Amino acid sequence: MFNSNIVAFFALATLVGANPLERREATNVFPNPPTTSSLSKPITVKAGQTFTPPTAYTRYDRGSGACNGQSEGGDADAVFLLEEGATLSRVVIGPNQSEGVHCLGSCTLDHVFFEDVCEDAVTIKQKSGTSRINYGGAKHASDKVIQHNGGGTVIINSFYVEDFGKLYRSCGNCGTQYTRHVQINDVWAVKGKNLAGINTNYGDTAKIRTTKVSSVSSICDKYTGNNSGKEPTKTGSGPDSQVSFFRTLLAEPLI
Numbered sequence: 167m168f169n170s171n172i173v174a175f176f177a178l179a180t181l182v183g184a185n186p187l188e189r190r191e192a193t194n195v196f197p198n199p200p201t202t203s204s205l206s207k208p209i210t211v212k213a214g215q216t217f218t219p220p221t222a223y224t225r226y227d228r229g230s231g232a233c234n235g236q237s238e239g240g241d242a243d244a245v246f247l248l249e250e251g252a253t254l255s256r257v258v259i260g261p262n263q264s265e266g267v268h269c270l271g272s273c274t275l276d277h278v279f280f281e282d283v284c285e286d287a288v289t290i291k292q293k294s295g296t297s298r299i300n301y302g303g304a305k306h307a308s309d310k311v312i313q314h315n316g317g318g319t320v321i322i323n324s325f326y327v328e329d330f331g332k333l334y335r336s337c338g339n340c341g342t343q344y345t346r347h348v349q350i351n352d353v354w355a356v357k358g359k360n361l362a363g364i365n366t367n368y369g370d371t372a373k374i375r376t377t378k379v380s381s382v383s384s385i386c387d388k389y390t391g392n393n394s395g396k397e398p399t400k401t402g403s404g405p406d407s408q409v410s411f412f413r414t415l416l417a418e419p420l421i
Contacts, residue, residue: 192326192354192378196279196303199225199258208244211252213271218255223279227260233284235308239264248273250292261306265289272318275299283307283330292316293344299325310335317344323351330358336370338363338391338398345369353377360384365391366401366408375412385414 202225209226211217219226226245241247243264246254250271259266261282267275269288272295279302280287287304290297290312296319303326304311311330314320315337327333333355336346345368352375355361361382364370367390374385386409389398405411 192301192303192324192352194303194326194328194354194356196281196305197223197258199223199260201225202227202260204229204262205245208241208247208268210247211249211254213249214251215249216253216255217246217257219257222256223258223277225258225260225281227262228264230262232262232264234264235284239285241265241268241270244268244289250295254278259287269297271295273297275302278302280304280307280311283311285309286313287311288313290314290316290318290320292318294318296321298323301325303327305329307331313337314346314348315340317346319347319349321349321351322353324353326354326356327358328356330355332360332363333358334361334372335363336365336368336391338365338389339393339395341393341395343368343391343393347371348373350374350377355379355382358382360387362386362409363389364408365389365398367391369408371408371410373410373412374414376415378415385411 200221204227245259245263246267248269253274255276257278259280264284266280266287269290272292283304294317298321300323305328307330309331311327312334334348348362362372364372366388372386384403388402389400391398
């Protein structure tokens with residue numbers, strides 16, 4: 167359990183050598199979409215390409231009734247499919263969808279906002295490499311915002327999240343498991359259960375820097391993952407050799 171007097175400094179050396187970030191504060195002001203495009207199938211952004219709508223912050227969805235709660239969906243249910251090296255920029259994902267964005271390889275989301283998360287906002291399927299989620303936000307995720315099913319690293323920069331279950335979760339029971347890493351930088355999190363969940367038995371790590379939280383129950387939960395599909399076992403919370411907090415700023419006591 168954490169309280170508002172804790173400012174933890176752990177493993178500063180692990181952050182040295184990382185790419186410097188352009189400091190930009192997360193915002194709780196979401197764009198007002200000028201128009202909505204309801205899709206009959208996902209838009210695929212090809213490898214190495216960037217998708218920016220003709221009018222910035224167009225809302226994309228899959229039509230009325232597309233959200234089926236926490237029923238697991240597949241690639242066909244997504245709004246966008248991003249191939250290796252693809253970028254999605256200045257888009258709003260509306261509430262009428264089952265799956266938001268699926269990254270089939272390493273990807274970048276730049277100023278992408280999720281108004282009301284259905285199953286997951288972002289599913290990372292890369293086998294290796296680094297995906298980046300920059301300067302966007304998500305609201306009303308009853309479970310996960312970012313689901314990391316593949317391998318490699320996910321870096322979350324200057325992201326706002328409100329009313330959520332988990333901001334990031336390394337898959338606890340996928341049939342193929344990987345070592346996964348997450349970096350959470352300059353994030354603003356409000357009214358959530360857990361900022362990050364990792365599987366320590368697979369060597370996962372989480373590094374959390376200058377993140378502001380308010381009414382969030384746990385910063386990082388640790389699990390023993392499996393590849394059998396069973397519910398993973400939670401083994402603890404908080405910093406250790408797998409989890410580093412560097413100047414984590416607590417706006418209010420965690421509850």
